[in-house]
Amino acid sequence: MRLKRESPDPLYAQLKDLLRTEIETGHYRVNDRLPSERELADHYQVSRITVRQALLDMAREGTVYTRVGKGTFVAEPKIDQPLRAVTGFSQDVQMRGSRPASRVLEARVIPAAPDVAAALRIVPNVEVVLLSRLRLADDIPLAIETAYLPFSLCPTLLSHNFAVESLYNVLQNDLGYTLWQAEQTIEAGLATAHEIDLLAMTPPAAVLKMVRLTFIKDSVPIEYVFSIYRGDRYKFHSTLQPSVTGQPA
């Protein structure tokens, strides 16, 4: 297995993919020690800095952990993507071993309300795409998601069937956008009667309310989404790092 020097992907990224695949396919198991940086550099004919960059990224992602004088080890798998990476609902649910499904509640072009316009940095009443879905895991309602996207950035969006397609996939693969970053808040609240009905809950019921603003390159907002998750069936996981990166808190 070699790294492709002519590939547009940086060598360190290729090495990450390689090592990640080896871990995922069971060649290394949790707490197994990986070859040393110098061994990997030798084996893949790259410099040690290139190996370090790959391993540092993987350590930051939680895939491996490093110990001075001992080596680099495979970390326990962690399911914390909802709080660290721009991922969609389907990916989250699959990662938890469930089968995702969706039902479109509403999909149309509307004039942007002032709060939506402000978030998306457009003029009020400019057209936005409204996409509202009920999200299910193993056929059980889990979340309601209401997304607003600037019509000018994705005029063909509603030609897709979002009962079966992933919004993020379409934005990235069909429309060629690169999702760059997102801002997100999470809070708790009581479910409205409408939400209780849709999510098949018993009142009174608590829900996690999430608001996310997703950006493409150059900090252009492309999606403003409100999500309501059942409090009894959904929780967020995260790994916290030291307060000062590179040094323990």
Added chain:
Amino acid sequence: MRLKRESPDPLYAQLKDLLRTEIETGHYRVNDRLPSERELADHYQVSRITVRQALLDMAREGTVYTRVGKGTFVAEPKIDQPLRAVTGFSQDVQMRGSRPASRVLEARVIPAAPDVAAALRIVPNVEVVLLSRLRLADDIPLAIETAYLPFSLCPTLLSHNFAVESLYNVLQNDLGYTLWQAEQTIEAGLATAHEIDLLAMTPPAAVLKMVRLTFIKDSVPIEYVFSIYRGDRYKFHSTLQPSVTGQPA
């Protein structure tokens, strides 16, 4: 202003502190462009890699953002520490511009229940320190925090007054522990009658429930804490990165 070569702190960490201070004291404002990497390397008499490491860390922390061909810019301040860094309650509240306070509900040594023992990786019924506090912001109850810590790791802990002292400060500064990492889950739930009473809420009421396991070096768990936050007064903020670090998602 120079970097101290004899300091035990790495040069890149010192440079981060320096630049962060300059940003915080208003020398640079949001969206101001920082000097180029080559200029900073010249000015501080370090190699460019050292500058890059400082800036990369700061970009990852959200303090700055970089644009190929244009430079490095000061980012909008973000309050997302609760989800990315091991920080305590007081720090969070202060960061939001409020005055934190605490009231100790319970502080004693007890035998560890099985779930607590399992989390802290100790034998059931071994002694743990129980520290339960009502947390307030601007004199308004905001959260209930119940922490369990292995007695063997901090036998003198309860000699401190946690109505005024920060647990994390004591662990780090008095007992010399380095908080390394934490695992955390967040979910929504309905408040119990006891919680409603303590937090002065009106039933029915939704709360954010957080469970955190904090580690010191070598993945040794030192704190297992259950927190209940008022849903109407507390929300978590986070910045999400691309799914694949170093490349947009």
Added chain:
DNA sequence: GGTCCTAAGTGGTCTATACCAGTTATAACA
């Protein structure tokens, strides 16, 4: 067999340098 010391190995930090793709300013030309 136990203890201590040294050498070899580990990750972490740093210098010096080079090349690439993207951006911007400047110079040349119509």
Added chain:
DNA sequence: TGTTATAACTGGTATAGACCACTTAGGACC
């Protein structure tokens, strides 16, 4: 004056090498 090409600048990637502190294995000595 407007357009185009080029040079200088930007961050991103990579090589080669060196030194540091920590860890571990092996050898010498008791």
